[in-house]
Amino acid sequence: MLESITENLTNAIGNITRGKLSEGNIREGMGEVRKALLEADVNYDVAKAFCDRVTEQAVGDKVLKSLKPGEQIVGIVYNELVNLMGPVDHSIAIRRGETSIIMMCGLQGAGKTTTCGKLAKMLMAEGAKPMLVAADLQRPAAIEQLKVIGEQVGVPVYWEEASSSTPVKVCQNAKKAAKQQDCNVIILDTAGRLHIDDSLMKELIQIDNKLMPNQVLLVCDAMTGQDAVNSAKAFNDALELDGVILTKLDGDTRGGAALSVKAVTGVPIKFAGMGEKLDLLEPFHPDRMAQRILGQGDIATLLETAQRHMDADELEAQQKKMLEGKFDLNDFMKAMGQIQKMGSMKSIMKLIPGMGQLSQAMDAMEGMDPDKDIKRVKAMISSMTEDERRNPEKIDRSRRNRIATGSGADPAEINDLLKQFKDMSGMMQQMAGMGMGDRMKAMREIQNEAMNPNSRSMSQGKQRSKRGETTKDALREKKKKERQRQKKNRKRRK
Ligand SMILES: Nc1nc2c(ncn2[C@@H]2O[C@H](COP(=O)(O)OP(=O)(O)O)[C@@H](O)[C@H]2O)c(=O)[nH]1
Ligand SMILES: [Mg+2]
Structure with a gap:
């Protein structure tokens, strides 16, 4: 998500801050920023007001005469x-001794029931005892869907x-039932329509009255852009919303809804849906979103995801083995499994500062797919015997051929894997003997190597990219190919 706004916005800001900064240049460059926002489907008035506010601050003497005006402008x-999307209060007030009521509303298909x-x-994780209420009587299937979800969540x-x-x-009956069953929160799953209409609003206002x-939350589909924002305004006029939950932020959204909804309605996004699974609801953080949009990654979310999905004891055990030089292919396999639990490699890379571009470059390069690579490596290790995994040096030519046949790989790929593993183990042992400063330096070198997709370790086996190619080259190449394709299409149409 958000690739294109990140690229356009950082380019636009880059153009402003690269040259000599003057009031004229800044005003001109802000036109590009506005274009980037509009292309991301940000509401027109919101984009204009945003650029006016930035310009007003940027052209002042305080910035232009400062030591690093470029950095000030990015700031x-x-x-x-951040101000556009926040502030936001994530709490959902659950009152003691009474039944708290959360009403969910939104258009059909926005993701209310989920x-x-x-x-x-x-x-529940916060200690509440919720009950779900099937208040969508429009479609019989809606009640069934909620029952299934209730069972899944327990x-x-x-x-x-x-x-x-x-x-x-x-x-009303649900409120009574909740008291009897000792539940302290009821969540009302109300009906939606494809478009806002009077009878829907009347029904919702009746429930509200x-x-x-205690809370009325609007569920909005991030993929629908400005439609989502317009409907949010209509719902807010009728119901006085307490917050928005933006769903499908895991999808291919351009970002317009996320950036406009608070400015248009005055109601902040409290939570974001990051997938269909029922544990994929996250508090929405305007600052992290802003960092991501500016291509600065999102380390806070990465660490939280890691904490949620990785087993701390297992990690520690692995680290100890690494430092002692006892890390074998079994551990390597386990480590990859843990990484996979966090999500796709590409989604993880987008959270690391500077790595977002690399992930985009990988999209541009044929055969460059870290998730497929992990699967292949796992298949190769799975075809080894327990003894071979513990002692990879025992793998000779005939064993290598057997493993290759078993995993559907090329014998040369098995060689590459073993060599990479050996290099990595050596590097780790070296690092174990280093002081903190040297270790940081080594880490940076590893990162540099990863940032250059040509580096030996990432392009062995198959010749995947031309030598000397950097991330930027790859992006340029991708754009060129896209332009050629469009040109061809145009010709064909003629
Ligand atoms: N990718 C993704 N899909 C979602 C998300 N939230 C809901 N969905 C899907 O959107 C579709 C509609 O959801 P549903 O809850 O039935 O919408 P409702 O009509 O508003 O109740 C379903 O297929 C859900 O699985 C999300 O955060 N990410
Ligand atoms: Mg529903």
């Missing part, structure tokens, strides 16, 4: 991006036959 853009389940799971679902009840009645929810 101004960052702050304004998000009810995610929210219940999140609240929370009760209150429902009534759609033919003999009304949404308000269901919610009768139940007086």
Whole structure:
């Protein structure tokens, strides 16, 4: 997600800050920034006001006469991006001794029912006892869907036959049922429509008036861009929203909804849906989002993801083995498994400062797919015997051929893997004997090597990219190819 806004915005800012800074240059360059925002589907007025605010601060003497005006301007853009989306309060007030009510609303397909389940799971982890309420009587399938989700999360679902009840009645009865079952939060899964209409709004306003929810949350689909923002405004006018949950932020969104919704409605995004699975709801952090949009990665989220998915004891055991030089191919395999649990390599790389570009470059290069590489390496190691994994030096020509046949790889690939593993083990042992400063330096060297996709360790086996190619070259090459393709298409149409 967000690749194109990141690229366009950083290019635009780069152009402003590269040359000699003057008021005229800045004003001119801000036109590019505005274009980048509009291309990302940011609301027109929001983009204009944003650029006006940045320009006003950037052309002042304080910036132009400062030591590093370029950095100051990047700082101004960052702050304004954060202000555009925040501040946000992630708490969902659960009152003691009474049944708290959370009402979810939104258009059909936005992700309401799924998000009810995610929210219940999140609240459970915080010690609450939620109950889900099937207040969408429009489609019989909606009740069934909520029941399935309730079962997956392990929370009760209150429902009534759609033919003999009304949404308000269901919610009122659910409140009573929650008391009896000792639940302290009810989450109302209300109906949606493909478009906002009067009867939908009337139904929601009725529930709002009768139940007086503690929180009304709007579920918005990030993929629908400005439509999502316009509907958010309509819902807010009718219901006074407390927050927005932006779903499908894992998808191919251009970022427009995330950047505009708070500015247009005054209601911040509290949480973001990052996938279909029920544990993929995250607090929305405007600062981290701004960092990502500016291509600066998101280390905070990376660390949180690592903590959530990696086993700390296992990590420590592996580290100890590494330092003692006892790290074998079994451990290597386990380490890769742990990384895979965090998500795809490419999604992880996007969170590391500077690595986002590398991941884009990989897209441009044929055969460059770190996730496929991990799978291949795992297949090769799986075809080794326990003894071979522990003592890779025993793998001779005939064993190598057997492993290659077993894993569908080329014998040369097995050689490469073994050599890489040997190099890596050597490097780790060397690092174990180093002081902190040298270790940092070595880490930087490893990172540099990773940043250059030509580096030996990443392009062995198959000749995947031409020599001397850097990330930027690869991006340029990708764009060139795209232009050629478009040209061809145009010719064909003629
Ligand atoms: N990729 C992705 N898909 C989601 C997310 N949230 C919901 N979905 C999917 O969106 C579709 C519609 O969701 P649903 O909860 O039924 O929407 P509702 O009509 O608003 O209740 C389903 O296929 C969900 O799995 C998300 O955060 N990421
Ligand atoms: Mg639904």
